[in-house]
Amino acid sequence: MSLQYYPIETGRLVLRRFTLDDAPAMHAYVSLPEVARYMMWEPLSLEETRARLERWLGSEGDAEEGDNLSFAITLKGSGELVGDCGLGFRNKAARQAEIGFSLNPAHQGKGYATEAVGEMLRLGFERCNRHRIYARCDARNDGSWRLMERLGMRREAHFREHALFKGGWDDEFYYAMLEDEWRAQQEGAA
Ligand SMILES: CC(C)(COP(=O)(O)OP(=O)(O)OC[C@H]1O[C@@H](n2cnc3c(N)ncnc32)[C@H](O)[C@@H]1OP(=O)(O)O)[C@@H](O)C(=O)NCCC(=O)NCCS
Structure with a gap:
């Protein structure tokens, strides 16, 4: 089990393992049309x-292909749950992973998601031996792609009208970072 990865502390947040008791606090934002x-x-x-x-907790595994590590984003001090982020382990040989994230709108605009997702990159590259970490987002999801650019991820692809999504054409961005790019960024910041 991947309990060794929990919790992660940042300046303002504690990223901890979810429990089923988090359902009402998570429901407060995943029930909102703007989040979905x-x-x-x-x-x-x-x-x-x-x-x-339940699905998330059941897919933790040992950070092997197909496993997912999900983190409750909580505020240091109050412990309030403000969102979620996670790392999904993909191709084992090529050491790929995908990140995902959501924040309760009541707590957006403060940089919490950037702080939390940055730790998903650190976890993937520094502790889970990932070679490439990527994320997908709708091209209209400005909050999402701006966050990824803030973290130094590169826009790799822009798929135009490649699928139908919620009643219309879907435009999708792929963002990614490689292990070498992460290390160069960390050395530059030091
Ligand atoms: C994507 C999502 C998590 C982004 O949330 P967010 O609050 O905009 O992101 P951050 O927490 O990084 O905050 C960044 C904003 O806070 C501001 N900010 C304030 N203090 C900050 C700090 N210390 N550090 C960084 N940013 C800070 C930034 O200027 C930025 O504001 P801007 O959007 O006006 O430029 C959010 O929109 C969301 O949950 N959407 C619904 C779910 C979703 O679509 N998820 C992504 C699927 S791909």
């Missing part, structure tokens, strides 16, 4: 939120 807007799902009921958490 660019996601593959529609706003979730409390029951669906519980099922999602």
Whole structure:
């Protein structure tokens, strides 16, 4: 089990393992149309939120291909749950991983997601031996791609009208960072 990866502390946040007791606090934001807007799902009921958490907790494994590490983004001090982020382990030989993230709109605009997702890159590159970490987002999801650019991820692809999504054409960005790019960024920052 991947319990060794929890919790992660940042300046303002504690990224901890979820429990099923987090369902109501998570439901407070995954039930909102604005949060689900660019996601593959529609706003979730409390029951669906519980099922999602069960699925996440059941897919932790040992950070092997197909496993996912999910983190509750909580505020240091109050412990309030403000969002989630995670790392999904993909191709084992090529050491790929995908990141995902959501924040309760009540806590957006403060840099919490940037702080948390930066730790997903650190975890992937420094502790989980990843070669490339990527994320996908709807091209209209400005908050998401701006966050990835703030973290130094590169826009790798812009798929135009490559699929149908929630009643219209889907434009999608791929962002990524390589292990070498992460190390260069860290050395530059030191
Ligand atoms: C994507 C999402 C997490 C971005 O949230 P966010 O609050 O904009 O992102 P951050 O926490 O990094 O905050 C960045 C904003 O806080 C501001 N900010 C304030 N203090 C900051 C700090 N200390 N550090 C960085 N940014 C800070 C930034 O200027 C930026 O504001 P801007 O958007 O006006 O430029 C959010 O929009 C979301 O949850 N959306 C719904 C779910 C979703 O679409 N997820 C992504 C799927 S691909």
